[in-house]
Amino acid sequence: VAGIELPHNHWPELIGSLLSNIHQLPSHVKQATLETLGYLCEEVSSDVVDQDHVNKILTAVVQGMNSSEANNDVRLAATRALYNALGFAQANFTNDMERDYIMRVVCEATLSAEVKIRQAAFECLVSISSTYYEKLAAYIQDIFNITAKAVKEDEEPVALQAIEFWSSICDEEIDILDEYGADFSADSDVPCFYFIKQALPALVPMLLETLLKQEEDQDQDEGAWNLAMAGGTCLGLVARTVGDDIVPLVMPFIEENITKPDWRQREAATYAFGSILEGPSPDKLTPIVNVALNFMLSALMKDPNNHVKDTTAWTLGRIFEFLHGSTIETPIITQANCQQIITVLLQSMKDVPNVAEKACGALYFLAQGYEDVGSVSSPLTPFFHDIVQALLTVTHREDSGESRLRTAAYETLNEVVRCSTDETAPMVMQLLPVIMMELHQTLEGQKLPSDEREKQAELQGLLCGCLQVLIQKVGSSEQTKYVFMQHADQMMGLFLRVFACRSATVHEEAMLAIGALAYATGPDFAKYMQEFYKYLEMGLQNFEEYQVCAITVGVVGDICRALEEKILPYCDGIMTQLLKDLSSNQLHRSVKPPIFSCFGDIALAIGENFEKYLIYAMPMLQGAAELSAHASGADDELSEYTNLLRNGILEAYSGIFQGFKGSPKTQKLMPYAPHVLQFLDSLYLERDMDDMVTKTAIGVLGDLADTLGSNARHLIQQSVSSKDFLNECLLSDDHLIKESAEWASNAIRIVSG
Amino acid sequence: MAPHDIRRPFKRYAISDQQKRREIALQRQAQQRRDSQHHARCLASSVLSLPNENNPEPIPPEPTTEPEPE
Numbered sequence: 001v002a003g004i005e006l007p008h009n010h011w012p013e014l015i016g017s018l019l020s021n022i023h024q025l026p027s028h029v030k031q032a033t034l035e036t037l038g039y040l041c042e043e044v045s046s047d048v049v050d051q052d053h054v055n056k057i058l059t060a061v062v063q064g065m066n067s068s069e070a071n072n073d074v075r076l077a078a079t080r081a082l083y084n085a086l087g088f089a090q091a092n093f094t095n096d097m098e099r100d101y102i103m104r105v106v107c108e109a110t111l112s113a114e115v116k117i118r119q120a121a122f123e124c125l126v127s128i129s130s131t132y133y134e135k136l137a138a139y140i141q142d143i144f145n146i147t148a149k150a151v152k153e154d155e156e157p158v159a160l161q162a163i164e165f166w167s168s169i170c171d172e173e174i175d176i177l178d179e180y181g182a183d184f185s186a187d188s189d190v191p192c193f194y195f196i197k198q199a200l201p202a203l204v205p206m207l208l209e210t211l212l213k214q215e216e217d218q219d220q221d222e223g224a225w226n227l228a229m230a231g232g233t234c235l236g237l238v239a240r241t242v243g244d245d246i247v248p249l250v251m252p253f254i255e256e257n258i259t260k261p262d263w264r265q266r267e268a269a270t271y272a273f274g275s276i277l278e279g280p281s282p283d284k285l286t287p288i289v290n291v292a293l294n295f296m297l298s299a300l301m302k303d304p305n306n307h308v309k310d311t312t313a314w315t316l317g318r319i320f321e322f323l324h325g326s327t328i329e330t331p332i333i334t335q336a337n338c339q340q341i342i343t344v345l346l347q348s349m350k351d352v353p354n355v356a357e358k359a360c361g362a363l364y365f366l367a368q369g370y371e372d373v374g375s376v377s378s379p380l381t382p383f384f385h386d387i388v389q390a391l392l393t394v395t396h397r398e399d400s401g402e403s404r405l406r407t408a409a410y411e412t413l414n415e416v417v418r419c420s421t422d423e424t425a426p427m428v429m430q431l432l433p434v435i436m437m438e439l440h441q442t443l444e445g446q447k448l449p450s451d452e453r454e455k456q457a458e459l460q461g462l463l464c465g466c467l468q469v470l471i472q473k474v475g476s477s478e479q480t481k482y483v484f485m486q487h488a489d490q491m492m493g494l495f496l497r498v499f500a501c502r503s504a505t506v507h508e509e510a511m512l513a514i515g516a517l518a519y520a521t522g523p524d525f526a527k528y529m530q531e532f533y534k535y536l537e538m539g540l541q542n543f544e545e546y547q548v549c550a551i552t553v554g555v556v557g558d559i560c561r562a563l564e565e566k567i568l569p570y571c572d573g574i575m576t577q578l579l580k581d582l583s584s585n586q587l588h589r590s591v592k593p594p595i596f597s598c599f600g601d602i603a604l605a606i607g608e609n610f611e612k613y614l615i616y617a618m619p620m621l622q623g624a625a626e627l628s629a630h631a632s633g634a635d636d637e638l639s640e641y642t643n644l645l646r647n648g649i650l651e652a653y654s655g656i657f658q659g660f661k662g663s664p665k666t667q668k669l670m671p672y673a674p675h676v677l678q679f680l681d682s683l684y685l686e687r688d689m690d691d692m693v694t695k696t697a698i699g700v701l702g703d704l705a706d707t708l709g710s711n712a713r714h715l716i717q718q719s720v721s722s723k724d725f726l727n728e729c730l731l732s733d734d735h736l737i738k739e740s741a742e743w744a745s746n747a748i749r750i751v752s753g
Numbered sequence: 754m755a756p757h758d759i760r761r762p763f764k765r766y767a768i769s770d771q772q773k774r775r776e777i778a779l780q781r782q783a784q785q786r787r788d789s790q791h792h793a794r795c796l797a798s799s800v801l802s803l804p805n806e807n808n809p810e811p812i813p814p815e816p817t818t819e820p821e822p823e
Contacts (some may be wrong), residue, residue, distance in 0.1 A: 083757070123757050164759040225760040233761045274764075314764045321766065361766045411770035465774055472777070509771075512778050519785065551775070554782045561789055597786065604789055651786065658793040699790070706794070743794055 027071040034064050034074065038081030046088045054088045058102070061085055065105050065121075072114045079109050079120040086127050093132050103128075103139050110146050115155050122150065122161030129168040134190045136169075144199055148206050156227060163210065163230040166203060169195050170237035177241070196241045203238065204249040207231045211268035219310045219354045220403075232271045239279035247280050251288070258295070263305035270299070270308060274315030277322050286330050289319055293332065297344045300359075306352055313348055313358030316341075320365035326372040333366070335379070341366070342383045346390040349409075353402035356394060360408035363387065364415045371419040380416070384424040387416055388431065395438075401455060410462040414469040422479075429483040432470050436491060439463040443497045457503035464498060464509035467491065468516050475520030488521055492528045499535045504545040511539055511548065515555040518562040525562045533570055540577040546588035549581065553594045560598075560605035568606050575602065575613050582620055589641065593648030596621065600655025608663035610656060617652070618672050625649050625675070629682040643690045646683065650696040657703035666707055673712050676704060680721040695737045697721075698729045702744030705751045713751050722748055 037057055049057075063069070064078025082102075092098040106128070109121035125143060129136065136143070143165065150162035176192040196203065210231025218224045239246045250272050257269035273292065277285060296319075299312045323332055333341060345366070348359035370378050380387065391413045400406035420428055442460050471491075474484040495517070498510045514532070518525045536559075539552030556574055560567055567574075578595050581587050599617050603610040610617075628645045631638070653676055660666050680697050683689055689697065701721050704712060716722045726748070729741035 126757070126759070160759060167761065223760075225763070229763045230759075230761070233763060311764070317766060358764070364766070364770075414770055414774070465771065468774060468778075472781070505771075509774075512774060515778060515782070519781070547775075551778070554778060557782055557786065561785055601786060601789075604793060651790075654790055658790065661793070699794075702794070 027074050030064065031071070031074045031077045034061065034077035034081045037061065038077065038084045041081065041084035041088060046090075049088060051091055054085075055092070057085055058082075058089055058092055058098075062102060062105050065109050067108050067112075072112075072117065075109070075112065076114065076117050076120060079106075079117055079124065082106070083120065083124050083127055086124065086131055093135050099132075099135060100138075107139070107142060107146060110150065115158060118150070118154065118158045119161055122147075122158055122165065126161060126164050126168050129165050130172060133169070133172040134193070136195070137193055140193075140195050140199070144202065148202065151206055151210060151227075151231075159210075159227055160225070160230050163207070163227070163234050166196070166199075166207075167230070167234045167237050170234065170241045173241045174237070196238055197245065200238070200242060200245060200249065204235070204246065207235045207238070208250065208253045208268070208272060211235075211271055212264050214264055214267060214307065219307055228268070228271070232275050235272060236275040236278065239276040242279070244280045244284045246276050247284050247288070250276050263303075263308055266299075266303065267305070267308045267311050270296075270311045270315055274311060274318050277315070277318040282323055282328050282330070285323055286328075286332060289323055289332050293319070293337065293341075297340060300344055300348050300355075306355060309348070309351060309355045310358055313345075313355055313362055316345075317358060317362035317365050320362055320369055324366065324369035326369075333369070333379070338379050339383070342380075342387065346386060349390050349394050353397075353399050353405040356397075357403045357405045357408045360391070360394065360405070360412040363391075364408075364412040367412070367416045367419045373419075373421065376422055378419070378421045378423070380419070381421065381423045384416070384420065384427055388413065388427065391416070392434070406459070407462060410466050414466055417466075417469050417473050420473070422477075425474075425477070425480050428470065428473055429480055432467075432474060432483065432487055435463055435466050435470060436487060436494060439467065439494050439498070443494065453501075454503070457501050457506050460498050460501060461503065461506045461509040464495065464506065464513045468509065468513035471513060471516040471520055475516065481520065484520055485524075488517065488524070492517060492532075496528075496531055496535070499538075504542075504548055507535075507539065507542070507545075508548045508551050511535075511551045511555050515551070515558040518555065518558040522562050523564070523566065525559060526566045529559075529563070529567075529570060533573070536570075537573060537577060540574070540581060543581075543584060543586045546591050549587065550591045550594060553578070553581075553591060553598050556598050557601040560601040564605045565607065565609070567602070568609055571602060571606060571609070571613075575616070579616050579620065590644075592624075593641075593644040596624065596645070596648030597651040597655075599652040602655070603652070603659035604655040605659075607659045608665040610659055611665050611668055614656075614668060614672075617656075621649050621652055622672075622675050622679075625679040629679055629686060639688065643693050646689065646693045647696050649679075650693065650700050653700045654696065654703045657700070657707040661707045666709075667711070669708060670711060673704060673708055673715055676700065677715055677719040677721060680725065681719050684721055684725040691734050691737060694729065694732075695734070695740045698726060698737065698744050699740040701726065702740065702747040705744065705747040708751075710751055710753070716748060716751065 037060065041057070046054075061078050061081045064074050065082060066075075069075045069078070089102070092102065106121055106124045110118050110125070112118050112121070125147075147162035147165050151159045154162070172190075173192055173194070173196055176190055180192065208231075210227045212228070213226065213231075214228040215221075215224065215226050218226060218229065235246075235250075254269045254273050257265040258273075260266055260269075296312050296316055300309055300316065303309050303312065319332065342363075345359050345363050349356045349363075351359065367380060370380055373379070391409045394400060394409040395406050395413075397405065400409065417428055417431070439460065442456055442463065445456065448456060471484060474480045492514070495510045495514050498506055536552060536556065539548055539555070542548040542552070556578075578598060582592060582595055599613075599621070602613075624645060628642050628649065631642045657669065660669055680701055683693065683697055698721075701716075701719075705716055726741055726744055729737050730745060732738050732741065
């Protein structure tokens with residue numbers, strides 16, 4: 001109730017009366033009051049509670065947490081309340097004395113005799129680490145000692161929170177260092193204190209110890225989270241934070257444990273190795289990997305323990321992900337070892353599901369590393385047939401539903417196809433009817449019970465995804481396209497039947513595949529429209545699963561380009577739905593920019609026939625343009641969205657102007673020209689466009705001039721855009737901006753005579 | 754106020770192929786939109802700048818305009 005009333009100032013006396021309870025006995029009233037304050041802080045935004053109340057809440061909470069509080073229930077309620085109240089304590093954390101006091105009480109609570117209080121106190125420390133990172137310098141040494149003791153000695157839920165503290169510090173420092181890296185001149189809001197780098201010599205041994213505390217069946221249990229998992233994850237984050245410095249600290253642990261008889265030691269050593277592969281430089285890691293690779297391949301084949309094999313396959317995947325590819329100077333996969341690597345991975349795909357899944361993942365990155373080899377030859381060519389066969393065999397395993405194995409196999413097949421070259425095109429073409437047959441079989445089944453239906457839907461999604469990749473590959477070259485065309489009718493028939501299934505993922509996958517199919521078939525797609533239209537409309541109406549809606553909007557664009565004016569009979573329905581989508585508050589905002597772009601696609605396809613939609617579309621565009629012109633971002637996320645929105649609006653204008661070009665109805669656009677130019681001017685004057693928007697904006701100036709001709713001459717000449725903005729763009733270093741500007745300049749020159 | 758869930762992805766590869774398929778589709782669509790725009794502009798400029806030899810109907814010239822004062 002308070003969550004609703006406080007923001008409207010309808011219950012001003014609440015906090016005061018709650019606080020008055022604090023000084024009362026009995027303890028259960030105190031406890032209930034603290035719990036209520038905790039819930040209140042969880043629900044209510046920090047800006048509706050004034051600082052005076054915040055101070056009083058924090059005083060009450062911190063008093064309740066104090067070691068002098070005899071009742072553990074009260075102390076626990078207070079500690080949990082503090083967790084929720086931390087977001088309110090901005091002002092208090094800037095005051096040294098208040099902050100010292102809060103930190104002391106939290107640290108003391110981590111030493112409580114009651115495990116739940118210790119856990120809650122560490123949760124507070126985790127929250128403080130992300131909310132008040134920049135205030136931690138004075139306490140970090142003490143916190144290290146406390147967390148190290150907890151990780152070593154305390155019960156698991158407490159130890160996990162203690163590790164999470166360091167993972168959270170890593171998250172903060174990775175973000176800060178990313179920002180440093182992105183722009184050296186940027187004044188980052190928060191400086192990096194390099195806590196991880198400083199703690200490294202003590203932190204790494206502490207984390208390595210945890211790796212030896214695996215649970216017996218952790219790889220089979222999807223929900224498992226234990227000390228070894230948390231420690232390894234944290235080690236991976238530490239490696240990303242400090243880079244090369246971690247390597248010498250971890251190597252002795254790996255060397256000491258990797259050959260031990262106890263599986264826990266071998267697994268821990270392998271997990272440590274796999275965890276540090278992202279972060280350090282390839283220069284540092286490549287020599288080590290070159291030595292380790294053979295050992296890993298042999299362990300994957302011969303180690304008697306499944307955990308060790310699982311982690312080994314995962315580590316191989318990480319090696320290929322981070323140290324293999326066209327950007328890496330010294331290749332770790334060579335002609336000499338490629339065959340052996342592939343043989344081992346294919347063999348490992350016959351292992352238990354969790355190991356086989358990791359082996360598929362390793363193959364995914366192995367293929368990905370060759371994506372830039374060019375169109376002719378790939379080192380994978382000699383093995384292509386065997387790889388595809390092995391992956392298909394995995395998808396047919398009885399137990400492929402376990403450990404995401406089937407998903408991993410299809411996804412790897414997708415990557416292998418995407419990275420394939422002309423040499424293997426015949427085999428890729430043969431794959432098309434195979435996958436179609438698989439999809440066909442899923443549609444033939446009798447009525448299934450609901451859990452089976454869900455699995456069936458998942459499989460259909462994977463098969464549609466695979467077909468999408470195949471369509472793109474086979475449809476992209478003239479040499480192979482004929483095969484695709486032979487199958488197009490049947491494929492479309494399958495996709496239409498898939499829509500009968502209700503899962504959102506399947507709809508999205510089928511829709512993406514149809515977009516690819518429309519692009520590849522071109523004008524021939526018209527024959528499918530009558531049947532397909534209702535699903536297109538359904539997709540555009542899908543507010544709840546906005547990803548489906550967004551994908552469908554993109555597919556409308558594909559169909560516009562494929563059909564051109566033949567899409568006209570469907571445009572009333574499509575435009576009605578798109579306009580509804582734009583007016584809806586329910587629809588996720590990320591779908592709105594692509595809808596505007598889609599207006600442009602439609603207009604370009606149907607030309608002057610867009611006239612009847614102008615009175616609906618133009619006010620929407622104008623409204624959005626006015627909003628977006630001055631919405632310079634308070635934060636990065638908003639300014640990114642604003643730029644996407646601007647781009648969508650400009651693409652709409654561009655499509656509309658070009659669509660009307662040469663038509664006698666061009667005059668219908670004249671009334672909108674002043675606003676469009678005003679929009680361009682204000683974008684220029686705001687000076688917060690990104691390059692993409694700049695390029696599209698200056699292009700619109702050209703489109704407007706080109707379409708409206710001399711009628712718009714005076715308007716154009718009055719605009720800032722046609723002078724300063726255009727001149728700046730003509731001098732741009734960005735090739736695309738320059739090209740657009742040259743187009744605009746040319747069009748304006750012609751208009752000006 | 755239940756304990757805060759701190760589970761992180763464990764031995765999971767960073768890439769989601771589904772996300773990759775989406776992104777590739779979006780890139781393709783954006784590229785084709787640019788190509789279509791470019792094509793429309795090229796058509797427009799060729800109509801504007803080239804004499805059309807095959808067309809018996811001459812393209813009406815852009816209305817001549819008086820030179821603008823600087």
